[in-house]
Amino acid sequence: MDKTYNCIDAGSKYCPCNLANTMNCISCSHLAGEDFCDCSWNGVCILYEYYMNNKQYSDFKKTYRGIVIGKVFLDKNLILLKIKLDKKLLNELNTIGSYVFIRKVNCSNYYDTPMSIFNIDEDYIYIVYQEIGPKTKNIQCEEELSIRGPYWNGIIGEHKLSKVSNSNILIIVRGIGQSSILIPLNKLIKRNNKVVLFLDKGKLNSLYCLNYISDKNIRIEMLDLFSSEGEKKLIDFIRENPIDVVLSAGSEMLHRNVTAIVKESRKDIKIFVTNNNILCCGEGICGSCTRKIDSGERIKTCKTLIDPKQMY
Numbered sequence: 001m002d003k004t005y006n007c008i009d010a011g012s013k014y015c016p017c018n019l020a021n022t023m024n025c026i027s028c029s030h031l032a033g034e035d036f037c038d039c040s041w042n043g044v045c046i047l048y049e050y051y052m053n054n055k056q057y058s059d060f061k062k063t064y065r066g067i068v069i070g071k072v073f074l075d076k077n078l079i080l081l082k083i084k085l086d087k088k089l090l091n092e093l094n095t096i097g098s099y100v101f102i103r104k105v106n107c108s109n110y111y112d113t114p115m116s117i118f119n120i121d122e123d124y125i126y127i128v129y130q131e132i133g134p135k136t137k138n139i140q141c142e143e144e145l146s147i148r149g150p151y152w153n154g155i156i157g158e159h160k161l162s163k164v165s166n167s168n169i170l171i172i173v174r175g176i177g178q179s180s181i182l183i184p185l186n187k188l189i190k191r192n193n194k195v196v197l198f199l200d201k202g203k204l205n206s207l208y209c210l211n212y213i214s215d216k217n218i219r220i221e222m223l224d225l226f227s228s229e230g231e232k233k234l235i236d237f238i239r240e241n242p243i244d245v246v247l248s249a250g251s252e253m254l255h256r257n258v259t260a261i262v263k264e265s266r267k268d269i270k271i272f273v274t275n276n277n278i279l280c281c282g283e284g285i286c287g288s289c290t291r292k293i294d295s296g297e298r299i300k301t302c303k304t305l306i307d308p309k310q311m312y
């Protein structure tokens with residue numbers, strides 16, 4: 001039986017990676033020490049590439065310098081940073097689900113903290129984060145930051161959400177999940193998708209994403225997703241509307257609730273969720289992001305494309 005998951009980096013310039021060299025490739029069973037092939041062919045044979053390159057593997061993602069150009073305090077401990085970045089990295093980050101690891105320049109890489117790209121333009125990335133622990137404390141006081149990337153699996157799904165077109169999409173957002181939805185919104189609208197946004201500020205006092213949503217055609221519903229009234233509204237909406245895709249952007253509890261509702265009411269809907277796992281290396285090596293899936297296998301969520309219904 002073909003694998004039910006794949007590597008988000010497969011076929012990119014970052015493939016084959018060091019995991020091929022250690023026989024831990026996510027996509028290629030031969031490069032994971034097996035003597036059979038169970039990859040769902042995606043146009044690139046990683047094994048072939050690996051041997052044709054004399055078993056050379058791609059470098060790890062690089063660390064760049066980012067210059068902090070501006071900051072906005074959106075709420076207590078909630079900060080937006082505008083960061084000028086290398087053009088090459090900007091281009092690679094301009095996609096749905098992109099994230100980077102950020103730390104202060106004079107800190108060791110133990111301080112690398114993963115952050116979603118909230119917004120992007122020709123010269124800058126924008127991130128919105130909560131200052132809550134040793135990794136994020138006083139990042140906003142720095143003029144320069146170390147930024148490692150690009151990483152792309154900030155939104156987990158069986159396929160890339162960026163490929164979805166001509167569909168009806170429901171984006172369900174709660175709290176800090178707002179930091180992950182602006183790029184998806186803008187890109188999905190451009191691909192002729194109809195988007196409805198269910199928005200809950202959760203534990204935050206700010207609905208900051210609204211200040212950056214310019215398309216007036218997006219239907220936005222405010223609600224408390226964890227109240228019985230909000231949950232009923234969500235269930236009714238999913239049952240009564242021709243939704244093709246749901247994106248859940250929020251906590252693990254939100255992902256579990258949304259996945260349960262979809263599984264019970266409309267199994268044909270494709271689900272995507274924001275990646276809330278603990279990410280340390282982003283390269284499939286450290287194991288901090290490992291999750292057990294229904295089959296009993298363990299996957300590295302920093303790099304694995306997988307249907308979230310197998311995890312929630």
Ligand code: FES
Pocket residue numbers: 278279280281282283284285286287288289290300301302303
């Ligand atoms: S973050 Fe290290 S293996 Fe995924």
